[in-house]
Amino acid sequence: MTVEQILKEYSKLLPKRIIEDLKENLPKKISDKKAKEIIEEVVAEYKEMQITPAEGIGIITAESIGEPGTQMTLNTFHFAGVSEMNVTTGLPRIIEIFDGRKDLATPMMNIYLKKPYKEGKDIEKIARKLKETLLEELAKEFYINIADMSVEIQLDQKVLEDIGISNSKVISAIKKSVKGIKVKENNDLIIISKKQETDNLNEIYALKEKLKKVFVAGVKRIKYVLPVKKDGEYVILTSGTNLKDVLELDFVDASRTTSNDIFEIEKVLGIEAAREAIVQEVYKVMQEQGLNVNIRHIMLVADAMCVLGKVEGITRYGIIKEKASVLARASFETPMKQIMQASLMGEVDRLKSVVENVMVNQPVPVGTGLPGLAVKVIKGKIGGYEENKKEKKK
Amino acid sequence: MKKPIKHVLVPEHKKLSEKEKKALLEKFNITIKELPQILKTDPAIQGLNAKEGDIIMIKRNSPTAGESIYYRVVVSSE
Numbered sequence: 001m002t003v004e005q006i007l008k009e010y011s012k013l014l015p016k017r018i019i020e021d022l023k024e025n026l027p028k029k030i031s032d033k034k035a036k037e038i039i040e041e042v043v044a045e046y047k048e049m050q051i052t053p054a055e056g057i058g059i060i061t062a063e064s065i066g067e068p069g070t071q072m073t074l075n076t077f078h079f080a081g082v083s084e085m086n087v088t089t090g091l092p093r094i095i096e097i098f099d100g101r102k103d104l105a106t107p108m109m110n111i112y113l114k115k116p117y118k119e120g121k122d123i124e125k126i127a128r129k130l131k132e133t134l135l136e137e138l139a140k141e142f143y144i145n146i147a148d149m150s151v152e153i154q155l156d157q158k159v160l161e162d163i164g165i166s167n168s169k170v171i172s173a174i175k176k177s178v179k180g181i182k183v184k185e186n187n188d189l190i191i192i193s194k195k196q197e198t199d200n201l202n203e204i205y206a207l208k209e210k211l212k213k214v215f216v217a218g219v220k221r222i223k224y225v226l227p228v229k230k231d232g233e234y235v236i237l238t239s240g241t242n243l244k245d246v247l248e249l250d251f252v253d254a255s256r257t258t259s260n261d262i263f264e265i266e267k268v269l270g271i272e273a274a275r276e277a278i279v280q281e282v283y284k285v286m287q288e289q290g291l292n293v294n295i296r297h298i299m300l301v302a303d304a305m306c307v308l309g310k311v312e313g314i315t316r317y318g319i320i321k322e323k324a325s326v327l328a329r330a331s332f333e334t335p336m337k338q339i340m341q342a343s344l345m346g347e348v349d350r351l352k353s354v355v356e357n358v359m360v361n362q363p364v365p366v367g368t369g370l371p372g373l374a375v376k377v378i379k380g381k382i383g384g385y386e387e388n389k390k391e392k393k394k
Numbered sequence: 395m396k397k398p399i400k401h402v403l404v405p406e407h408k409k410l411s412e413k414e415k416k417a418l419l420e421k422f423n424i425t426i427k428e429l430p431q432i433l434k435t436d437p438a439i440q441g442l443n444a445k446e447g448d449i450i451m452i453k454r455n456s457p458t459a460g461e462s463i464y465y466r467v468v469v470s471s472e
Binding site: 015016017018019020254255256258265267268269270271272273276277295296299303306307308309310 | 399400401402403404405407430431432433436437438439452454456457458459460461462464466469471
């Protein structure tokens, strides 16, 4: 038997990472007996290192994230040269993620590109293709023709050429997004008038303002783009996110492109991707701040935020709302509201979890408070062992 | 049938058969209600043809264990 075959036998007892480490570090020429002995030792050590059942891991996580949190600085990070693009990091970003906020202060995307483009081919052109282009950026001037009661737009042909769109495409974009207008083309002027004739100048003025905001090309909500070179390939950083539309573009590497908007990831890629994104985003902030928080703590928080199949923040509207106990909810925020609501609904508190048992001065079901895990509790309500068993039989 | 999403953030999702499902619940001594949930409309399970009450096995890439296995039960999205 080779070492690999022996390791395969143990693949159910040990995690993949340890198996790989063993594969690397076991001497090449080793007798089966010796190899087995070593692996047995590793298995015993691994079991020893596992956390004991009924350990209060939540509070360990809370303290492990909370204490370094006090050392975090409030800061936003600016990109050199592009004043419009900045990124929230530090404590505000952590709060943003854990609270499950839907409108981020600085939505951002990291867009990876496919083969010929990631080496820098046409990088400027591609960046411009991604950026949301409004009509006002293409126009030299907007005129109001009072005699004809119309708006005349002079397009900047140079800009149009750079982006690679034609006059007719601009016109069709205008027709698509504004209703009830007539569009004419006259040399390089686009003349727009209302279908119903009007002599109210305010209406024409309102039309002009509306036309300025017409979406012509690019990807909606992508406000700024910045191509940068990262690890030998070009990546486009954007301000503003639109994961769904960007992933559909043909020059984008759809398997690596990400956003920092957790909810968008949940919508496009699913709950597991959202959980992974929470872990990565929080861990990234901690690293930037030079804090040493074990990733296991962040993984636990991310798991707790995603148990229900949708991302929920750690707020009284999020995961706290799901707690079964009235007293536990009341101990978090807005106690009066919680107690009043519970009494109106006739809720019963079974005192099964930690917080409510602390409040009523009883042993908490954590650690030695759960003897039912190790020994048979005859009439014990504390561990709830017997009680649970009966409930399950029903 | 939709293709599964290929993305670094999306781990492998697999639907358990009835037999595997029973074995799992027995192994952990739990009822189906105690499992974490996944919505039926979740983009990652669209190709799996999953119904409510099915269990999805997720093979996560874990930075600590290399690979970890997680289970979620399919629920309706209200």
